[in-house]
Amino acid sequence: MTLYLVDGAHRATEAPDRPVLDIRGLTKVYGQGEATVHALRGVSLSIAAGDYVAIMGSSGSGKSTLMNILGCLDVPSAGTYRLDGVDVSRLDDARLALVRNRRIGFVFQSFNLIPRTSAVANVELPLAYAGVKPAERRRRALAALDMVGLAGRADHEPNQLSGGQQQRVAVARALVTEPALILADEPTGNLDSRSTEEVLAILDQLHAAGRTIVMITHETDVAARARRLVTLFDGRITTDVRQGGAR
Incomplete structure (x- = not known):
């Protein structure tokens, strides 16, 4: 089951078996000369529909760069990136913004909710942009x-919610466009146990x-909840393994 944009709305449609996310030979180079940094090498x-993947790596491993490219916040220096069958590697800024809004649901460490705005209005934002x-x-x-258990808090503003509740609002916002991919960047980094x-x-x-779901995390216990673990080191994937409970 894959989500396609039809007449301005995402609808679940039976489709050929293909990856939701497929990157090939992705490189990212910053700077020139002696200041050149090879962030991805x-x-x-490839990530199939319905997979749950955690990406880990130490500082400087390239995971933040990869996250930005997967989220269409940056473009690769070379290689290809297909998201839900669309080659986004060479899209211009306007088209990248459209992909971000319609095909990716973001969950950030810092929640990124608008203050003095109700939970339901925060969740509506991607739909308003669309x-x-x-x-x-x-x-x-x-x-x-x-879906995230906060129907009774729809009219509450962020400062009236706990950190966990704010992150659940952020998850609801990520879901509301029925995206092909949920991209979670350190989603528990600011939360208590x-x-x-x-x-x-x-x-x-x-x-x-x-x-x-693709989740970036530095916490091993959080990564253990995913069904697949990808580890980056020095801009390269060093491990890609299935974990316990994988479907």
């Missing part, structure tokens, strides 16, 4: 909040429901 990775009508935006946002467990339990449920 020929990275290749031009979805207000009534439909509200319906879909409330449904997404219900209880809130961490709440957020990871939701990611587990989303994986069980068939969502495709």
